Amino acid sequence: MGTKDRYERLREQATASERDSSPQTLLAVVSLAISLLLLAPLVWVFLRAGEIEFARAMELVTSDTTVSVTLNTLALVTGVTVASIFIGVPLAILTAQTDLPFKRFWTITSALPLVVPSYIGAFAFVSAFGPRGVLADLLAPLGIDQIPTIYGLHGAILVLTLFTYPYVFLTTRASLLSFDGTVVEAARTLNHTRWEAFRRVTLPQIAPGIAAGALLVALYALSDFGTPAIMQYDVFTRMIYNEFGARRLDYASVLSMLLLVMALGILAVESRLNAGRDGAYVSSGSRRPGLIRLGYWKVPALLFCGTIASLCLVLPIGILVQWLLRSGTGYSGGGFAFDAAYAWNSVGLAAAAAAICVVAALPIAYLSARGSSGFSSLPERATYVGYAVPGVVLGLALVYLGLRYVPFLYQSVILLVFAYVIRFLPQAVGTTESSILQVDPSYIEAARSLGYHPLSAFRKVVLPLVAPGIAAGAALVFLTTMKELPATLMLRPTGFETFVTYIWLVQGAGYYGQAAVPALVLVGLSGLSMLVILRREDTS
Amino acid sequence: MSRQTRTQQTSDFDDVDAAVANPNRTVLELDGVSKDYGQELAVENLSLDVKDGELLTLLGPSGCGKTTTLRMIAGLERPSGGQISIADEVIADGSSFRKPEERNVGIVFQDYALFPHLTVAENIAFGLTEMDEEAVGERVDELLELVDLSAHHDKMPSQLSGGQQQRVALARSLAPEPDVLLLDEPFSNLDVRLRVEMREEVRKILKRAGVTAISVTHDQEEALSISDRVAIMNDGTIAQIGDPAEVFENPESRFVASFLGQASFLSARVTNDRIETGLGSFDVELLNGPVAAYNGAMVDVLVRPDDLQAMPTNESKADGYVVHRQYNGPSFVYRVELHSGDVVHCMHNHVETFEPGQPVEVDLVADHDLAWYPTE
Amino acid sequence: MSDSNDMTERNSTQSRRRFLALGGATGAAALAGCSSILGGGDGGDGGSGETDTGVGQVSLSDFRGSGPLVAQRDAPGGTSIEELPDLSGELTLYLGGGEGGLYLDLIELLEQRYPDFTANHRLEASGDLANTIIEENEAGASPADVFMSIDAGSLGAVANAGATASLPEEALSTVPEAYQDSEGRWVGIAGRARAIPYNTNEVAESDIPSTVQEFPEAAALENSMGWAPSYGAFQSFVTAMRLIRGDDETMSWLQAMQDHGITTYDDEFRVSNACADGELTAGFANHYYTLRVQSARESSPIGLAFTEGDAGALVNVSGLEIINGTDNADLASNFVRHVLSAEAQEFFATRTFAYPMIPGVAPVGDLPRIDELNPPDINLTELADVAGTVDLLRDAGVL
Known part of the structure; x- marks a missing residue:
């Protein structure tokens, strides 16, 4: 009997059964409460925008600058998303389904760029390919004194893509690993070439996985400030930052609203692509497709992996080392001395954010995975909105709301961690949900029939099984929190420094050498958490 | 009464029935139970009772409501109407609903739902929450012995074969x-040979444990071979309930008839004490039950492949032609198109080979009464 | 260590431009934090003999930097911290701007000197902090007692939002009026002059025009200049040009410079380094970057010129203000006076190569004194209109 049938049936059973029990209502209430709490700070944007007269608002929205920035942002988001798919999907296929040599090594190098903060990556690219960068120095003796500029749209797309494509890589790889290989074999026997089989069978099945990663990439590209700023390309975030700096709050809030609208648009597109999403995560067969023999393609494939790893890892690390060597540790005055406490502050904040995110993600992910109504995935969708909010907007919103409504939390670690949860919860929700979808729903029923209350059944049976997914979600939140800058600067307690605020401080003062060591340590620590994410594959 | 004797003969398991104290006590009772999902009616006004130690099978095609019924008994679905009682206690009716964990109902799932992170012993001990550690250990050992898996105490489920996994699932539930054990398509994940073996094995275990059990399947052979009673379900209702042989031989409706075995129908006209068919004229006594009211009317007579025999003959004597041959290994089933237009199936042993197109004479060789239904 | 024998040309000619030819000395910025360098040698009056730098014992030499530019300086004039009341208590200090980190050393020195004094600091981009203070003020009271920022515009924004308290008269009276708010709401603590770093091998001082408007016609500089338009100080310079010349003329100038051929950099330290490397002939940058290049790289062929009376001669300031609603007003006032003390001003001059704000302290090297510069006549608070400048730069295709 068809395994597919069996899963569909199990799923129907699961949804049907929970229709009858109160836990789902409770779950829905809890999830909704969490997502409302997380979205509440965004009300600030609307409050600010609401202060503007309608005619003025229309004028701002339709101004040439707004239109061109909107188009720029669309171009950047589209470019980064498409480019990430073109890098992330081939890498995922190469490492998951071919006889590529040193696959494990390339898997790690392909995932690792996620740990490099994109602003450090952008600095590295400017240092390397900027007007007076390393490349220009190398080419100068050859008589080439003009190289194409790294600044602008293409530079911003390049840098953002190289440091965010791992989202697509990781989700696509997960889909491929849980993918039933027999269907590809079926397609091959139906006279499809490998390529046709991939296009007509594999691709549709892993598409939801690709889309899940692409969603994170698109929203990240929308919310990132550092890279477009360094690459001198005008997008919403850069404009918003400049407008806030100039204290034109009305225009800043209008731009923030447009950004949120674009985020909702991206979510809508992804939801549509993912209409049959569940299938993507649930492995309906245990057979992996046979390895694709690369043959003559081995060399280009290795070159591809090597090039990406060089650009994403060797280059930024090389530039950091160069800073270190060229300028020594630089200025070593008291104000610039690195204090080990900064490292602990970073790790502590990131661990707290990760812990809270996985706890908050559980009900939301569970509801989304097992819920019976269209409403069930609403809280899950809502968490993604927070992910798209630029740190500076979130920072100001929490400054404003914190001061007025929870003054005792203002400039406290609690409010800062709350900001991280708003921004990074969807990463935990995504991995947790995909793990839950892989757990046979009848486990809970079996446990209940053996006398367990639904909650204890969940704790005893589902939780141990989804633990690797939860750990991966925690690791993802951990490493993104470690590198978050704008909200950290605005919301941390006075006198409280972290890795990134320290790097920002010394870099801002021009002491690049001072920034190198903490930046390398930051990348190293985050790299460890990436191993947790990759280990999950071994257990699931 | 000859039928009764045959029933007894099909049951080889009577020796293990002793585990039940009072075989006449009703353990499970469903009274007018319904379940709808909005517009869709899954189960309609279903009533059923199951005696202590009895093994009842709900048999029917996909979507007949059998699984929904099972899940309502388990508490995994809430009935829209009617009442369910276990051991004389109402566990679900219009006003009350007892949760699955409070029902004392065990379930063996189709894919066993063994917890992959726990060992065999831990799986079996999972539901033993109110015993001390020592008692749990003893109980687990006892059950492992019952299902003959003592050697696999510490293995992980993934290290077991399908049949072993099923026995662990059984032991766990x-x-x-439990007052009632529910089995959801228990053999569907096993290969054919293991399936036959496990049917006997599972029945033996259930009988030894003395548990009241309800099983759900769409496999008629399975239902007929393991059950004390079979309930054939169709469209959310019970079409017929009874012991397996009675249901098989006396299907009360064309649906039941065609669902069990390979059924063909022979059109016949009742003329006083004779019936006229495409195979010739027979005594009305051949039919099961009173036919008098249908005198002069058309009826459809149920004939199964083993009731008929085809013999090659020449065109002039033939009742029809062989149109198809189905090879089953030990036997052939030939499809024969009669001159009367009826299509019937005849079973022959594997050495009797006819080619398609062969004119044949078909004999009715049944040594039992035939079921019949008024022509629609 | 302070190998200063090559110090040349302490020429006091008050030319409108200075040629800084320095070399030989190797003192790297890396060593700037070492204490007691002056303690054994050329001590100032306040610090001579005080070689002990234990807690509470901080000498002038600790405030003073080291290296070729700093050697053989006269003792600073002005009010010494010895004459000021002790700092005591906990002060919440908002520090605006990445370079504000340089000021952390000063704060640390003060904390060393006064064991009862702690400055709880918060360092962020100056614009962000200004926004934060304004929001905090609107919501009640800001936790900040003092806002110290590298950018007069952000100080002005906070002042214009009514979020400041009054500064002590003693502090205001020591700083020239051009470098404080006209209403006395903020006061400058260190100055940054716009300047023209140039490569002394490529061009002579006389090749550098004396007004910004002449640059697009300067043949010697065609296709060999650099700027950093995303950099805040450059944007202040453009804002000043808009205030003086209007938007249209500023736009034409920006376009003319692009037609003339100019390369874009991330920041002005890179522009200055590029001039020293000969990659650029000249550039637009704050003056202290050239001094940092000189301090770090011996014999680098870099000189510094200033324009006259126009936006190119803008002197922007780091400054501070006391925040409205502080419950630490006395400490805050006293802190402001400390920052304007002879020692602290010596710190800014020798550690950050900034212009000291009190006349008694000289800038390093051959820099003209602050009262010898010829800055344009503009109100620094008006430099807060960065948004208009960003729009203009964008329209001109520069950003």
Whole structure:
């Protein structure tokens, strides 16, 4: 009997059964409460925008600058998303389904760029390919004194893509690993070439996985400030930052609203692509497709992996080392001395954010995975909105709301961690949900029939099984929190420094050498958490 | 009464029935139970009772409501109407609903739902929450012995074969001594040979444990071979309930008839004490039950492949032609198109080979009464 | 260590431009934090003999930097911290701007000197902090007692939002009026002059025009200049040009410079380094970057010129203000006076190569004194209109 049938049936059973029990209502209430709490700070944007007269608002929205920035942002988001798919999907296929040599090594190098903060990556690219960068120095003796500029749209797309494509890589790889290989074999026997089989069978099945990663990439590209700023390309975030700096709050809030609208648009597109999403995560067969023999393609494939790893890892690390060597540790005055406490502050904040995110993600992910109504995935969708909010907007919103409504939390670690949860919860929700979808729903029923209350059944049976997914979600939140800058600067307690605020401080003062060591340590620590994410594959 | 004797003969398991104290006590009772999902009616006004130690099978095609019924008994679905009682206690009716964990009902799932992170012993001990550690250990050992898996105490489920996994699932659900054990398509994940073996094995285990059990399947052979009683379901209702042989031989409706075995129908006209068919004229006594009211009317007579025999003959004597041959290994089933237009199936042993197109004479060789239905 | 024998040309000619030819000395910025360098040698009056730098014992030499530019300086004039009341208590200090980190050393020195004094600091981009203070003020009271920022515009924004308290008269009276708010709401603590770093091998001082408007016609500089338009100080310079010349003329100038051929950099330290490397002939940058290049790289062929009376001669300031609603007003006032003390001003001059704000302290090297510069006549608070400048730069295709 068809395994597919069996899963569909199990799923129907699961949804049907929970229709009858109160836990789902409770779950829905809890999830909704969490997502409302997380979205509440965004009300600030609307409050600010609401202060503007309608005619003025229309004028701002339709101004040439707004239109061109909107188009720029669309171009950047589209470019980064498409480019990430073109890098992330081939890498995922190469490492998951071919006889590529040193696959494990390339898997790690392909995932690792996620740990490099994109602003450090952008600095590295400017240092390397900027007007007076390393490349220009190398080419100068050859008589080439003009190289194409790294600044602008293409530079911003390049840098953002190289440091965010791992989202697509990781989700696509997960889909491929849980993918039933027999269907590809079926397609091959139906006279499809490998390529046709991939296009007509594999691709549709892993598409939801690709889309899940692409969603994170698109929203990240929308919310990132550092890279477009360094690459001198005008997008919403850069404009918003400049407008806030100039204290034109009305225009800043209008731009923030447009950004949120674009985020909702991206979510809508992804939801549509993912209409049959569940299938993507649930492995309906245990057979992996046979390895694709690369043959003559081995060399280009290795070159591809090597090039990406060089650009994403060797280059930024090389530039950091160069800073270190060229300028020594630089200025070593008291104000610039690195204090080990900064490292602990970073790790502590990131661990707290990760812990809270996985706890908050559980009900939301569970509801989304097992819920019976269209409403069930609403809280899950809502968490993604927070992910798209630029740190500076979130920072100001929490400054404003914190001061007025929870003054005792203002400039406290609690409010800062709350900001991280708003921004990074969807990463935990995504991995947790995909793990839950892989757990046979009848486990809970079996446990209940053996006398367990639904909650204890969940704790005893589902939780141990989804633990690797939860750990991966925690690791993802951990490493993104470690590198978050704008909200950290605005919301941390006075006198409280972290890795990134320290790097920002010394870099801002021009002491690049001072920034190198903490930046390398930051990348190293985050790299460890990436191993947790990759280990999950071994257990699931 | 000859039928009754045959029933007894099909049951080889009577020796293990002793585990039940009072075989006449009703353990499970469904009274007018319905379940709808909005517009869709899954189960309609279903009533059923199951005696202590009895093994009842709900048999029917996909979507007949059998699984929904099972899940309502388990508490995994809430009935829209009617009442369910276990051991004389109402566990679900219009006003009350007892949760699955409070029902003392065990379930063996189709894919066993063994917890992959726990060992065999831990799986079996999972439901034994109210015993001390020592008692749990003893109970687990007892059950492992019952299902003959003592050697696999510490293995992980993934290290077991399908049949072993099923026995662990059985042991796990039997461990807390449920009032009722539910089996959801218990053999569907096993290969054919193992399936036959496990049917006997499972029945033996259930009988030894003395548990009242309800099984759900769409496999008629399975239903007929393991059950004390079979309930054939169709469209959310019970079409017929009874012991397996009675249901098989006396299907009360064309649906039941065609669902069990390979059924063909022979059109016949009742003329006083004779019936006229495409195979010739027979005594009305051949039919099961009173036919008098249908005198002069058309009826459809149920004939199964083993009731008929085809013999090659020449065109002039033939009742029809062989149109198809189905090879089953030990036997052939030939499809024969009669001159009367009826299509019937005849079973022959594997050495009797006819080619398609062969004119044949078909004999009715049944040594039992034939079921019949008024022509629609 | 302070190998200063090559110090040349302490020429006091008050030319409108200075040629800084320095070399030989190797003192790297890396060593700037070492204490007691002056303690054994050329001590100032306040610090001579005080070689002990234990807690509470901080000498002038600790405030003073080291290296070729700093050697053989006269003792600073002005009010010494010895004459000021002790700092005591906990002060919440908002520090605006990445370079504000340089000021952390000063704060640390003060904390060393006064064991009862702690400055709880918060360092962020100056614009962000200004926004934060304004929001905090609107919501009640800001936790900040003092806002110290590298950018007069952000100080002005906070002042214009009514979020400041009054500064002590003693502090205001020591700083020239051009470098404080006209209403006395903020006061400058260190100055940054716009300047023209140039490569002394490529061009002579006389090749550098004396007004910004002449640059697009300067043949010697065609296709060999650099700027950093995303950099805040450059944007202040453009804002000043808009205030003086209007938007249209500023736009034409920006376009003319692009037609003339100019390369874009991330920041002005890179522009200055590029001039020293000969990659650029000249550039637009704050003056202290050239001094940092000189301090770090011996014999680098870099000189510094200033324009006259126009936006190119803008002197922007780091400054501070006391925040409205502080419950630490006395400490805050006293802190402001400390920052304007002879020692602290010596710190800014020798550690950050900034212009000291009190006349008694000289800038390093051959820099003209602050009162010898010829800055344009503009109100620094008006430099807060960065948004208009960003729009203009964008329209001109520069950003």
